[in-house]
Amino acid sequence: MTDATAAVPAARKVPAWAEGPISVVFALVVSILGGALIILMVGENPVNVFGTLLRGAFGTPERVAGSLLQATPIITCGVAACIALRAGLFNIGVEGQLYVGAFAAAWIGFGFQLPPVLHAVVGLAAGMVAGALWISIPAIMRARYNANEVVSTILMNYVAVLLTSYLTIVVFKRPGGWSETEPVAATAHLMRLIDGSRVNIGLLIGLVAAVGLHLFLTRSSAGYSVSAMGSNPKFAEYGGVRVKRNIVLVLLASGAVGGLAGGVETLGVHHRFMEGFAPGFGFDGVIAALLANGHPLGVVVVALFFGALRAGSLLMEVETSARREIITVIPAFLILCVSAQFLFRRRGGVSGERRWRF
Amino acid sequence: MTARKLLSGLIATAGTLALSTGLVAAEDEVRVAAISGYFSQGFGISIMQGLEQAQADLGIDLTIVDTGNRALDYEEQFNNLAQGSYDLIFVMGWELVDALSKTAEANPDTRFIFIDGVLEGDTMTYIDFLEEEGSYMVGALAGLLAQEGVAPFANGPELGFVGGRDIPVIRNFLMGMQQGVADNAPDVRVVDVFAGTFDDPAKGSELAMALFGQGIGTIYQAAGPTGEGVLQAAAAAGAFAVGVDIDQCPSAPGAMLGSMLKRADIAVYDVIEGHVTGTAPVVPGTVQVGVASGGVELKICEDILDQIPQDILDQVEAIREGIVSGEIAVALND
Known part of the structure; x- marks a missing residue:
């Protein structure tokens, strides 16, 4: 806490590595005690409830697969948010990019006939293009007119959800049935990894994206210029980084990965587009990126934690008498405690014109 | 009051019968679950009233599962229920049909009761309001x-x-x-x-x-x-x-x-009552509820x-x- 440079990974001293895990454990203990208090207030046995949470997340191989399934979109959305975050930009519009990406991928899936593999690849590419197009307006407005991208990307979320609803209900609705499109052709399905589970190669795509981003940021000069831009845009510009061009490119890349997350959901999990099918995954991704302090590999860890919490709470609802309202509070409380601890640790030594530090 | 006594007597008899013949485990409570995203809205409230009435009158064990609104969760929620050894599982909501059909197909002996519509699977029970x-x-x-x-x-x-x-x-x-x-x-x-x-x-x-x-x-x-x-x-x-x-x-x-x-409350209660008392055990098929049975009515x-x-x-x-x-x-x- 007293070490002001602790927040910069490159300058981190060896003892600082131990500081992290210890404070995470401390935060978990506090949150479990607090959660137990909430559970006692609704008249349930905390040991039983937390036991069910753990069993729901890790109890059987199927449940572990369920946790991975829940984590998949959060990983990819988190990577999308990370890309922008590292350049000192906020893409709060991952949610919207996920929706348009999901719809575009589904459209390729049900609207066209292509050979296997190629069909899925084209579908995911369409999702990425849609996500990039969706963020292009906020990106250009940010680069050219310095319009706040936080506001514009948030607003684009609403447009994306409503536009895809409109397209689903009015233009592409499957005759009869719920507000959803025709099913995606089998040639466009993403390969599943485990029998009897919907976990698919989308998980690997997310992991590759996270590792790829990590390598890009740490091993390439282009990656360095992006990080430099995030640390101090004026200095970066002075040093020869074309900041305006980079703002557009970084946001487009961020949006494309957001769209990819959506494509993975429709081609890998649902095999069709349903109106309003995934509320909140984009925001979960943004939270994961913030908690991980913009570190792509940290995003994977946080996303796995979120996924396990979600999968576990699904079983809690069936096996304990706690109602959904309470069950939603407990994971939220865990996340709050863990994130509060992260934010405390990051305080101190804020300097210069950085909008966000790493 | 007497009706209730008679009923509990019936349940007790049914219970002892089942126990003595070794047909069911020691657990003589009928376990009922209900899953939907709409329990706090109009029709869902009515279903809840029927379930709670059945809990009060018939002594069933009741679990309520709110699906929330993430399509990703539905399949796991149904699988969790299917593994929970429930006697009856009420389901309401068209967006759940896909996940329900998959789970019902994989667990043909689990009694899923879909409220308000008729689907394709022939292992499920449907309450169809006219x-x-x-x-x-x-x-x-x-x-x-x-x-x-x-x-x-x-x-x-x-x-x-x-x-x-x-x-x-x-x-x-x-x-x-x-x-x-x-x-x-x-x-x-x-x-x-x-x-x-x-x-x-x-x-x-x-x-x-x-x-x-x-x-x-x-x-x-x-x-x-x-x-x-x-x-x-x-x-x-x-x-x-x-x-x-x-x-x-x-x-x-x-x-x-x-x-x-x-009147989802009446329909749900009737189905549970028939199953608990054994007068009308729930089997796959369609239960039609219309004006004639009092399940549908116009109130001026x-x-x-x-x-x-x-x-x-x-x-x-x-x-x-x-x-x-x-x-x-x-x-x-x-």
Whole structure:
């Protein structure tokens, strides 16, 4: 806490590595005690409830697969948010990019006939293009007119959800049935990894994206210029980084990965587009990126934690008498405690014109 | 009271019988679960009432699962339930059909009871409300009032219909209403609109205002919370609305003509009771609930009842009897 440079990974001293895990454990203990208090207030046995949470997340191989399934979109959305975050930009519009990406991928899936593999690849590419197009307006407005991208990307979320609803209900609705499109052709399905589970190669795509981003940021000069831009845009510009061009490119890349997350959901999990099918995954991704302090590999860890919490709470609802309202509070409380601890640790030594530090 | 004693006696006997013959485990409570995203809304509230009544009267073990709104969760939620050794699992909501079908197929011995529709799987049980019958009565009542120009309900030869999403079950409401109007008030026309959502009261209100603005006197809504906006719009416009699923007369007193009740509470309770007492164990197939069984009915709001001419009330009652006896057949042309 007293070490002001602790927040910069490159300058981190060896003892600082131990500081992290210890404070995470401390935060978990506090949150479990607090959660137990909430559970006692609704008249349930905390040991039983937390036991069910753990069993729901890790109890059987199927449940572990369920946790991975829940984590998949959060990983990819988190990577999308990370890309922008590292350049000192906020893409709060991952949610919207996920929706348009999901719809575009589904459209390729049900609207066209292509050979296997190629069909899925084209579908995911369409999702990425849609996500990039969706963020292009906020990106250009940010680069050219310095319009706040936080506001514009948030607003684009609403447009994306409503536009895809409109397209689903009015233009592409499957005759009869719920507000959803025709099913995606089998040639466009993403390969599943485990029998009897919907976990698919989308998980690997997310992991590759996270590792790829990590390598890009740490091993390439282009990656360095992006990080430099995030640390101090004026200095970066002075040093020869074309900041305006980079703002557009970084946001487009961020949006494309957001769209990819959506494509993975429709081609890998649902095999069709349903109106309003995934509320909140984009925001979960943004939270994961913030908690991980913009570190792509940290995003994977946080996303796995979120996924396990979600999968576990699904079983809690069936096996304990706690109602959904309470069950939603407990994971939220865990996340709050863990994130509060992260934010405390990051305080101190804020300097210069950085909008966000790493 | 005696009925309840008799009932508990029956359960006890059934329990000991089962125990002595070794048919079931020591657990003699019937375990019931219900899963939906709508337990806090109109029709879902009605289901909850039936479940809670059954819990109080029949001593069942009850688990409620709220699906939330993430499509990703549904399959795991159904799998969790299927592994939970429940005797009966009630399911409500069309968005769950896909996940339900998969789980039901993988667990053919689990008794899933889908409320409000008939699906393809033949291992499931379906409670099918004949909402078209009740809607026929709505069409007949509102149509007669409009045709005969009864103030304050009538305002020209048109009636309105506001649906939620354009899905088959909501189409059933509209078709029933249209038929009731066509058979009984041939000069009256039904103008229908769909909000595209069940969760947007503001949109419901907006659509209703537009219809009232066109000179429509009464609107029938089948749109869940979106329909709440229709009721509020009726009050604001000094016009009339017909509610749906539950008794919505108190929602906008003075601006409500009636409510088309789908008594999910009665239907759910009857199914559980039949299973618990053993008089009608739940088997795969369709349980139809219509005007005849009391599961569907038109309730005319009491505060405006005296403003409706007696001859129209008599005609509506005759129509009800006609539906019960089968003389009037409400058909769905889909």
